Amino acid sequence: MKTTEQYGEKANxxxxLWVKLARAFGTFSRLSGRDIERYGLTQPQFAVLEALGHLGPMTTSDIGRKILVTGGCVTVILDNLEKDGLVERVRSAEDRRIVMVQLSAQGKKLFDSMFRRHAERITELASVLTEEEQVQLSALLKKLGLALKGLDPLPARNHH
Amino acid sequence: MKTTEQYGEKANxxxxLWVKLARAFGTFSRLSGRDIERYGLTQPQFAVLEALGHLGPMTTSDIGRKILVTGGCVTVILDNLEKDGLVERVRSAEDRRIVMVQLSAQGKKLFDSMFRRHAERITELASVLTEEEQVQLSALLKKLGLALKGLDPLPARNHH
DNA sequence: TCAAAATCGTTCAAGTTTAAAATATTTCTT
DNA sequence: AAGAAATATTTTAAACTTGAACGATTTTGA
Structure with a gap:
């Protein structure tokens, strides 16, 4: 792992840092994903349900921005969730280009029973750090994430 | 973003923490990937060249463990790198099941010219944090990553 | 008002990843 | 020494993601 003192101290x-970020995320993601599979959902499907469950109905493109995937991908994810009867698409009356997406009754039910248990699992995973360490790590990641977002020339639209 | 005080303090x-980890990784990854595209490589292709360049020749399955992808995927990545003349597969003489993978002369050349510039870009990205913050973050991520790895029932073989 | 430009969502083709099956080789057991 | 089990890699099929192209609708601006 030691990237032999080859590129200067700052670069090393x-x-x-980058390697450790990728490893920590990768492992956390795999473990979290394993938990999600138990509910018969894929990770992106779960992310959509979570967004809708916590934030309420939103448009297709809002979902894409929220869970960081492209529009074409959101369509597929929604197709599958709709097929399972977990979400509903409602074409907006005011602007008929827009599709509002919401949890179905069944989707709400699944979300409620599922997310609490998932939160427990995430809590369990995070508990390998003390609470103070979690606070510190959270603050540093937040700073890093926000600062990098500023460097990212991508989908940064806030208006609508 | 505020996951309304719904699941208890620890869970929140x-x-x-999980959300911030995913966001920071996602943005870092996208920016790093954008840099890598300039060399005509995909992110996993770059990861393989990096592993081979820094650690020397290794087997197909070592590569998979190193860059955290499945064996089948390594095969495809190597096929493409080999097609571009950047790596070479050498079937081991002692154990003919094993394929040792190494950089070709052209691969070495690309690696040298590329990685230094990429290291500079990564350093630039990381510089949104002070060096001390980077040290702290690195330490916390390392602890998190290692502890989680212990919970991960997956490819944890260290023997060979 | 009406045509051009912009926006929203979907479709499509190509590339990537995974898990499982298949192949080849080696090691273990008896 | 022979067959069973294990190991290393590749192949295959299915799923996911992306970016570009497309159709429908709304907004803009002459």
């Missing part, structure tokens, strides 16, 4: 620090 | 702390 940065490279090492 | 953990959920928030």
């Amino acid at each position: 620090l940065a490279l090492s | 702390l953990a959920l928030s």
Whole structure:
């Protein structure tokens, strides 16, 4: 793992940070995903239900921005969720280009029973750090994430 | 973003940590990937070249463990890199099941010219945090990553 | 008002990833 | 030494994601 002192101290620090970020995320993601599979959902499907469950109905493109996937992908995810009867698409009356997406009754039910247990699992995973460490890590990641977002020339539209 | 005080304090702390980890990784990954595209490589292709360049020749399955993808995927990535003349597969003489993978002369050349510039870009991205913050974050991520890895029932073989 | 431009969602084709099955080789057991 | 089990890699089929192209609708601006 030691990226032999080859690119200067600052670069090694940065490279090492990047590797650890990728590893921590990868493992956390795999473990979280394993939990989600138990509910018969894929990770992106779960992310959509979570967004709708916590934030309420929203448009297709809002979902894409929320869970960081492209529009074409959102369509597929919604197709599958709709097929399972978990979400409903409602074409807006005011602007008929827009599709509002919401949890169905069944979707709400699944979300409620599922998310609480999932939250427990996430809590369990995070508990490998003390609460103070979690606070520190959270703050540093927030700073990193926000600062990097500023460098990201991508979908940064806030208006609507 | 505020996951309304719904699942208890500890759970909210953990959920928030998870969200921030995913966001920071996602943005970092996208920016890093954008840099890599400039060399005509995909992110996993780059990861393979990096592993081979820094650690020397290794087997197909070592590569998979290193860059955290499945064996089948490594095969495809290597096929494409081999097609571009960047890596070479050498079937081991002692154990003919094993394929050792190494950079070709052209691959070495690309790696040298590419990785230094990429390291600079990563350093630039990481510099949104102070060096001390990077050290702290690195340490916390390392602890998190290693502890989670212990919970991960997956490819944890260390023997060979 | 009416045509051009912009926006929203879907469709499509191509590339990536995974898990499982298949192949080849080696090691273990008896 | 022979067959069973294990190991390393590739192949295959299915799923996911993306970016570009497309159709429908709304907004803009002459």
